[in-house]
Amino acid sequence: MELQVSFVDEIIHFAAESHVDRSILDASPFIHTNVKGTQVLLDCAVKYKISKFIQISTDEVYGSLGPEGKFSETSPLSPNSPYSASKAAGDLLALAYHHTFGLPVIITRCSNNYGPFQYPEKLIPLFISNILHDRPVPVYGDGCQIRDWIHVDDHCDAILEIWKRGRVGEVYNIGGDAERTNLYIARFLLDYFGKPHSYIQFVQDRPGHDRRYAINFSKLQHELGWSPRFNLEDGLVKTIEWYIANQQWIQAIYNRSGKSSSGL
Numbered sequence: 432m433e434l435q436v437s438f439v440d441e442i443i444h445f446a447a448e449s450h451v452d453r454s455i456l457d458a459s460p461f462i463h464t465n466v467k468g469t470q471v472l473l474d475c476a477v478k479y480k481i482s483k484f485i486q487i488s489t490d491e492v493y494g495s496l497g498p499e500g501k502f503s504e505t506s507p508l509s510p511n512s513p514y515s516a517s518k519a520a521g522d523l524l525a526l527a528y529h530h531t532f533g534l535p536v537i538i539t540r541c542s543n544n545y546g547p548f549q550y551p552e553k554l555i556p557l558f559i560s561n562i563l564h565d566r567p568v569p570v571y572g573d574g575c576q577i578r579d580w581i582h583v584d585d586h587c588d589a590i591l592e593i594w595k596r597g598r599v600g601e602v603y604n605i606g607g608d609a610e611r612t613n614l615y616i617a618r619f620l621l622d623y624f625g626k627p628h629s630y631i632q633f634v635q636d637r638p639g640h641d642r643r644y645a646i647n648f649s650k651l652q653h654e655l656g657w658s659p660r661f662n663l664e665d666g667l668v669k670t671i672e673w674y675i676a677n678q679q680w681i682q683a684i685y686n687r688s689g690k691s692s693s694g695l
Contacts, residue, residue, distance in 0.1 A: 441483040443594060444472055447521075450552055451491075451514045455638060458513035465517035466524070473528045485594060486525040486538045490579070490604070491515035493540075495641035503647045504540075504602040511639045522602075529600055537597045539590060541605040542646045545666065546583035547673040551681050555667070558617055559674045560681055562624050572636030574614030577643040581607030582661035582670075592655045603655075606646025609663035619664070623671055 446468060448454065448461045469486070476484045493502040494509030508523075510516040522538050529536040545555045558568050589605045597603060617631050651657050674681065 439479070440481065441485075441594075442472060442476055442481055443485045443487065443590065444469065445487045447487070447518065449489075449514065450550075451512045452552070452637060454512055454514035454517070458517070461513055461517040465514075466520045469521035469524055473524060473534065477528065477532045477534055482535060483594070483599070484525065484528075484534055484536045485590070485597075486522060486536060487590070488522050488538055488540045489515065489518050490540050490542050490606075490644050490646055491641065492519040492522060493644075496643040496645055498643070501606075501645040501647040502540075502604060504604055504650055511641055526600075535599040537593060537599060538602045539593055539605055540602060540646075541586050541589070542579035542581050542607055542644060544583045544586055545580055546670055547677070548680075549583070551684055554613065555616065555620070555670065556674060556681070558620050559671055562620060562626055562630065563675070563678065567632035568617050568621065568630050569632050569634045570613055570617055571634060571640060574617065574631070574633065575612050575642075576640060577610050577612050577645070579606050579644055579646050580609045580611060580616075580663050580666075581605065581659060582666040585659040585661050588660070589651060589657050592657045593651070596655055598654070603651045604646050604648045605651060606648040607659045607661070607663065608648075609659075610643075610645055611663065616667075619667060620671065623668065 446464065448464045454461045473484070475481075490502055491512070492508050492510050492515050493506045494511050494515075496502065508519045510519045525536045525538060528534040549556050551557055551560050561568050585607060586605060589603075593603050614631070618628055621628055621630055
């Protein structure tokens, strides 16, 4: 019997620990996965002469913005959480391997994703789950932290274009052109379910919470012709409908973790 061997020609490196709250509680898994794990993949990519290595990163590596301006690809890295610091370290390793070994690296940095199958510890699925179970919606601080939201399908479309036609050695920002406060998101979800805003429960802000992210993705638009397709509010409605139809998926995650649906 002839052994069939498959070879990997290109790598798109999505794998990461990604939840800021957990990185504050214990940074070790983030260093292990986002730094050491990236180094292991980069070494393999060099060894086996991978023809393209795309490092999927985050806008959080840039730190926090004031009320004006947006992050560009030339913005300095200034991560403020163990999570974002570990991702910045992975980015710098990837660029170093490009410079030192000639590895054909491209880095993408995306804003906050939402959509189906998002793990329920994240803000939007957590809020939806709590509302479905008539639980309070926990909002950090005053709720006025601003994020640029992008539907996961738009993010994947952007990565596909970068994989096909992006320039090696470059960084591409990916944004949804949808800056909203966390409080806005909470109120939108409550309004959809016909629940009063009194469900919002303001809780102590997390340490080092970045105030605002905003993405300038004009480089991606001009070079590759990509723009987000989803309007945020329409995308949120589709996301809500998916979670309503797939409550068993969320419950299965709680069951595996030993938590109840209100245990986040």
